[in-house]
Amino acid sequence: MSEETTHRASESGSSSSGHGSSNSGQGSSGSSRPRSGGRKFFRRKKVCKFCTEKIDSVSYRDVNLLRQFVAERGKIVPRRLTGVCTTHQRRLTRAIKQARNIALLPFAARY
Numbered sequence: 271m272s273e274e275t276t277h278r279a280s281e282s283g284s285s286s287s288g289h290g291s292s293n294s295g296q297g298s299s300g301s302s303r304p305r306s307g308g309r310k311f312f313r314r315k316k317v318c319k320f321c322t323e324k325i326d327s328v329s330y331r332d333v334n335l336l337r338q339f340v341a342e343r344g345k346i347v348p349r350r351l352t353g354v355c356t357t358h359q360r361r362l363t364r365a366i367k368q369a370r371n372i373a374l375l376p377f378a379a380r381y
Contacts, residue, residue: 316353328361330368
């Protein structure tokens with residue numbers, strides 16, 4: 271009986287160590303490996319350009335100002351990327367749409 275128990279123990283030990291080493295190798299390599307974006311950088315809080323420069327009205331005729339808030343493809347850049355406050359973003363979109371209708375700004379990018 272003692273021979274059978276030692277034989278079974280050696281089989282179970284080798285099988286569990288075989289599985290354990292392969293699983294621990296995968297698990298440890300996944301957890302110990304640093305993420306691709308390991309460093310977190312400090313993102314500065316965006317401040318509304320119109321509020322800081324105290325620009326009250328957003329004119330549709332000021333094309334150079336409006337182009338800063340229009341992407342290359344012709345899309346209006348969202349507020350979370352530009353940092354403009356909600357009231358100025360609404361005025362900005364209205365001015366951009368007016369400038370597009372008068373053909374001061376393109377609706378889409380040229381190909």
